[in-house]
Amino acid sequence: MHYHTIDIHNKPEREEIIEFLQKLGLGYEKDIEYTIALLDNGKIIGTGSISGKVLKSIAVDPQRQGEGIASKIITRLVKEQFKRGRTKIFLFTSPNKVEQFIGLGFQLLALAEPSYALLEMGMGGIKQYLQDLQKYKFKEINKKIISAIVLNANPFTLGHQYLVKKASLESDAVYIFVVREDKSLFPFKVRFSLIEQGCKKFNNVKIVDGGDYIISNATFPTYFSRESERDIVFAQASLDINIFVRYIVPTLKINRRYIGNEPYCETTNIYNQVMKKILPLSGVEIIEVSRFEKEGEALSASSVRDLIKKPDFAEIKKLVPSSTYRFLTSREAEPIIKKIKFSDSRH
């Protein structure tokens, strides 16, 4: 028995893995960055892959089950993650395999029946994240309406500010969760800081790091990819919202979530639909706010990015708060602006 690192750019090697997975009813997604196979006499008996912080496409030949092959593969993948400096490990699998992985030391985070389960292992974890959240928690106990908003804010516009303002006026307390995953053109630190500056005047608003648990590469990978099948997006959106409901809502006693309606992006649209389905069942009211309009057109961060491409800074000035505008015209923004000009990324 020996391990073989698959050259994922080598078509025949990759095809062999894909075929092995297909026989077991499993897929091999495009975002995979590393794949390993366990071979016995040249025949694949097991495989596993890495995509970001997530282990996925893990499978063992059904005739070789019970020999500890899955634990061998997981061990190898965990070590590979360590080499990459990743100490937090997620695992994507199907709900019927959850028990097996719990036996190996994983903890179940959430299910999205019938297709997805997300587990985690390693340092930190959801417990640590919830402890960190406690630090942000509003001290007073007489808060009645406690709202949440999730923002990627790529970058922060007047539209975001309008949504926050409305939530701030209508709630006793507001938490803004900032998507941490650095897959957007504006890096996390910049997005976070522009939200902070643009929300200074709202004194019942706290800005929180969304960590690995709100729209991340672990909970919702297809959010960051351009084209995805509807069903997959739907399942992953459910997973993400299930984690929100199960852990974050009770920790911060959230009972309302503000969302912007989504006229353009299908993925976000599905996400909104899933929220409307799941959140009210857990006592979280949804307030859908119509997009802030400028000259009859709904404003979105992508329209600002399009204007950066042009470039048309006079027009941008009308769409973003002065703090965002100041940043965009600063030296610090130059490399980001360069990146936007040469990019055709959805994010």
Place this chain on the structure above:
Amino acid sequence: MKGKIKIGQAGTLESSDVLVLVRFSPRQKGIDIELESPSKKCFGKIIIKKIEETLNLLGITDIYIKAQDRGALDCTISARVETAVKRALNYKEEEEK
């Protein structure tokens, strides 16, 4: 040393072994051990004591350890802890993320 972390690992998730993950960071104060084990109820305290003993012998006072046990013997536990610690100490320093 400001802002630097060092990580190391040793062991496996196979039966009768333990996977030990360790992290040194400037923010870490004291010994922090997180244990997952199928026999945590019966042997949790003994396993943790064994880990602490090993750290004492190595002269380590500030560390975060995650031990993913699958029924390892005492000698295995201390060997894995020692290796993970030594690997971490040789880890090329990286910027804390």
